[in-house]
Amino acid sequence: MTNTLPLRTLIVGGANLDITGSCFARFVPGDSNPGLVKNSAGGVGRNIAENLQRLGMNCSLLTVLGDDIGQALILRSCTDAGVDTGPIIVHPTLTTGTYMAINNQLGALLAAIADMAIIDTLTPDQLALKAAYFTQADQIIIEANLPENSIQWICEQHSSKPICADGVSAAKAPRLRSVLAHLDVLKVNSEEAAAILQETGDDLALAKKLHAKGVKNVLLSQGPQGVILHNQDGTWYKSAIKGDNENDTGAGDSLFAGFVAARHLLKRPADQLEFAVACATFTLSSTASVNPKLGVHEIRQLFLSHLSKGAWCS
Ligand SMILES: Nc1ncnc2c1ncn2[C@@H]1O[C@H](COP(=O)(O)OP(=O)(O)OP(=O)(O)O)[C@@H](O)[C@H]1O
Ligand SMILES: O=c1[nH]cc([C@@H]2O[C@H](CO)[C@@H](O)[C@H]2O)c(=O)[nH]1
Incomplete structure (x- = not known):
């Protein structure tokens, strides 16, 4: 099997400096908690670009960075992974996006500020x-960090291309509401689905x-429970894999x-979903927002060795 996917993918979205503090012991609110604080490159759009590039896709990232230390970290993270940074805009005065997360001693998110x-x-x-960059792309990935009118502009101008989107957070996901019919x-997650639909319900009903x-x-993630895929051909479920959870961020x-x-x-949706869950598990085992060791070969060896050769596209 070849590990190179020739598709040119343009990812339009956010890039952040992620500052993640993880407690050594049970989190005590209102006090200083001994722990580990780590900086890493993040932002939903940037994370998706790095993951996809490491999985063999040909990615360009369109985002905006400040003229500061965050810019250097993010550009290096993209370059190291092989992501094309050509479209990136540098803003002369504003600060690079910053995401500050506090995790408990099990690596699970307690609170964050973006x-x-x-x-x-x-x-x-x-x-x-x-x-x-839009013209050259075979597919476009957008996410809800973008201003709503920019999301609409991309979907209207480039409706002939497959467009995939990430809801980011319950606060931002409603920005995708008006473009649902454009999305491949x-x-x-459940909260984002409910925020878009402005109603609650069980996960399958939301999907x-x-x-x-x-x-x-519709790919609806359910944290430690796993994920649901729903499309015109049916519904697939995949349980999460229990593993060493270093850091929730980026799963x-x-x-x-x-x-x-x-x-x-x-070839098969069930196997595609299993591959996706394996990638999430692999990320959870890393302290960074993207596991720098990610690759098709690694996922295949570690998680999918039971699949026959015929399950793969080539
Ligand atoms: N505690 C866990 N144990 C095992 N797998 C997990 C756990 N949490 C998440 N996962 C895996 O990661 C996937 C994505 O997690 P989740 O549903 O929390 O995404 P999310 O809400 O988009 O998170 P984030 O915003 O941090 O990226 C899940 O579908 C599951 O496969
Ligand atoms: O509003 C936002 N919150 C968090 C993120 C990013 O999510 C990533 C984890 O999924 C993390 O890298 C953070 O920067 C974002 O891009 N926008």
Whole structure:
């Protein structure tokens, strides 16, 4: 099997400096907790780009960075992975997006703050300056960090290309509400699905409603429970894999990227979902927001050795 997917993918979205503090012992609110604080490159769009590139796709990242230390870290992370940074815009005064997360001693998120004012400058006018990257792309990935009018602009201008989207957070996911009918794949968790639909319900019911609103493939992640895929051909479930959980951050981004890549690597939806879950598990075992050791070969060896050769596309 070849591990190179020739598809040129343009990812438009956020890039952050992730500052993650993990407690050594039980978290005590209102006090200083001994622990480990780590900086890593993050942001949903950037994470997806790095994951996809490491899985063999040909990725360009369109985001906006400040002229600061975050820029250097993020550019290096992309370059190390092989992501094309050509479309990236540098803003002269605003600070690079920053995400500050506090994890408990098991690596699970307790609270986080996302300071991403800079991404509001990624307006349709700015995106239009990068027209060549949109034209060259075989598929486009967007996420809900983007301003709503930019999301709409991309979906209207490039409706002939497959567009996949990530809901990011319950606060931002509603920005995707008006473009659901344009989406080939939408990755959400339960809270994001409910926020888009403005109603609650069980996860399968939410996934079905998003599909009824025009999303072709709904990927609804359920944390430690696993994930649901729903499309016109049916519904698939995959349980999460229990493993060493170093850091929750980025598992969903890796799941999404794993699924997008797996659709070109594996024939059956059940296997594609299994590949995606394996990517999420692999990320959870890393202290960074993306596991730098990710690769198709690694996922295949560690998690999918039971699949026959015929399950793979080539
Ligand atoms: N505690 C866990 N144990 C095992 N697997 C997990 C755990 N938490 C998450 N996962 C895996 O990661 C996937 C994505 O997790 P989750 O549903 O929390 O995504 P998310 O809400 O988008 O998270 P994030 O915003 O941190 O990326 C799940 O579908 C599951 O496969
Ligand atoms: O509003 C946001 N919160 C968090 C993130 C990023 O999510 C990643 C984890 O899924 C993490 O890297 C953070 O920067 C974002 O891009 N926007």
